[in-house]
Amino acid sequence: MPTCVLFDVGGQTYGVAIEAVQSIERMTRVTRVPGVPRAVLGLIPLRGELLPILDLPWLLGLPAEGVPGPEARVLVLASGEVSAAVAVDKTRHVVSYDERAVVPDTPASAVPGVLSGVVQVDGRWVGLVHAEAVLAWHAS
């Protein structure tokens, strides 16, 4: 039974595989970098290292975010050598789900591959974010 971390973004709840989440951090100031792909909002510092922070609402096909609230957090996603951060409105809890119950249903506005489907958890439908796709997607 795969396990995922639930979080809210753009007023909706999503989940991402727990293996892909390296850490959860407090929201921090984003520094814009000129000339980067659309998916990249900029860089954030983390314990002496630099991490790109990605525009998750845009990747998911959601309208742009407002100002982050007090519960806003940063999820650090990692796959192999590549890691990047995404900002979320709040993090919920960790749940397991039956992968056979996943329905492949992604909105047309989302970047292809970023959502691997939806599944019902605790009585609500959550979108499953495919971390590797998020980390690998570059607009040239």
Next chain:
Amino acid sequence: MDAQYLQVFIDESTLHVEQMSDGLLQLERHPEDQNVISTIFRSAHTLKGMSAAMGFQRMATLTHQMEQLLAVLRDGEMPPTAGQLDALFAALRVLDAMVQSVAHSGDEVHGAAGMAAAEAALARVNGAESPVQRSASVGEMGEQPSEWFRDDEAVQRGLERGTALWHVVVQLGPATSLPAVRAMVILRDCAERGELLAARPDAAALQAGADPYRIEFVWTAGDRGPADLEAVLKASPEVASFEVRPVLAAPRGAAPAEAASAATERDEKAAALSRAATETADDNHRPMAVGRTLRVNVERLDQLINRTSELVMDKTRLEQLAASREDRALRETVQHLARVVSDLQEVALRLRMVPLQTVFGRFPRTVRDLARALGKRVELTVEGGETELDRTLIDELGDPLLHLVRNAIDHGLEHPTDRLAKGKPEVGRLWLRAYAAGDRVRVELEDDGRGIQREAVLRKAVANGWVSPTEAAVMAEDQVHALLFRPGFSTAEQVTEISGRGVGLDAVQAQMAHIGGHVRVFSKPGAGTRFVIDLPLTVSIVRAILVEVGSEVYAIPLGHVVHLDRLAEEEVQVAHGVRRVRFDDGWIPLLDLAPLLDVPGPIQRRRAMVAVRAGERIAAFAVTRLIGQQDVVQKPLGAYFRRPPAGVAGATILGDGRVAVMLDLRPWVP
């Protein structure tokens, strides 16, 4: 497998393979040099002992065979033939692959492809060219009984099948009664516990009156070791002494038998490794280290450096705070702290420095192998291997450099006949140089080959639609060279296996940019080509100018900055639509940095400018304000970015914890 022994083994083996490589190259150039044969032999012997102690049977076997051939060469009068040298090089290649395999996976298996061929090659040159066959037991350097059984059919078949064969020598005591009978009984007993493949003297010979006091035979028990056999021989009172040695093929999993050793496996390993260490230290072929060294876990080192960097930020903040307080004691303490932290950071960063020899070490053999494969003659000269570079940069340098070397040998250097026809010496030259230049390190690869053929390059560029024929006709030389770095460029008529497609140069450039470096090429048609890779000395600590552009802060490394100044609108001239300012006794173009960087929001008046040099050209960039100069830790953008965006050379974390993107403005200098 003990992890600590494994690391020691990997490090020592790598060193020995390199020493053998250097030795063989030297031997090839000077076949009469007997000393170098001994040196190579010693390395092979040490490597054999270490491999056996660690249980790497294939490595032990292969080095054993190399050692045999080397012993023949060492004791013989004939210089090595080309065939013998090739066989040794081939075996060394397989050995190297096995060491790499151990380094990556803890097992030699993944590097063992080609071992059979290498063994065959060694056997061929060994058998054909020397009358005396020698064999040596693993880990021992003693009396060498001859391998009389080598041509025996049963033995050959056993070897082909890959079973473990043992060569046993039994000496009967001189007072043995009925020694011939005794000998036959021993042969029979041993045959019962396994399979007797060959014996000398055999039963028939013994009956005919052959000397029974010394019997030798080849015996096998499939996958089982010779323990049974040894038990029988030990139990027999007439046996004065016996020896059991492995024969060629690698026994699966069984450690080779050492004559009567009661030491535990651990002690054996430690003994072999310490023997290796002493021998290596005594061998003045390459000094182990100047002074004492220590192996350090790379992750821990990185942690140390990150924490030190955070300390530097706190130090900067403390300096600011202390300056604003009227507290002398505080200020003095902070000053002292600042000095200590600076020193600490410098030391921490130095810890990551590694000499370039670690990358260069592989190249002599690679060049030799490539040259032979292509039928060319190449002489490589390596200079400046002691130049140091940050460890992360070293890791990234190997592949691109290899690619350039392959290109040079494959496309740059001509065939010997062509060279002679051109009046060049038959042997092509290749130089690999490293040197420090200010806060940069340069690695050069130069060849005296055919150089970049302008016509061929332009033809390809026009064919690909990158350049119009008119542009091509008037293109400047450095622009023609720049075309080589375009993706998908290759002037090779065939796609050779050696160099692959022309994916090379653009990938090399991108990889170097990723680590804060770049590649330039210089060439003279007919005379040769020189690539210069320019890299930062350390992966951090760069002196930079901090500037404000709108509400954003950027850091510009001082390296290419030639001038900083206030900017007054009155001093700006406009000519042909281009804004200019005075510089020295001339004019340089003035560009606005804000639109180049897409800085959002309203931009205040540009009140300052930074003049940057790119090669021969200089330009000034207008910014909102100059903040100051600072030492910053330059960090790469990270693995997420496959290529850094144009003009971006990493980023840095400032003293106040903010991130400032670092700019390389040279691409924008018109």
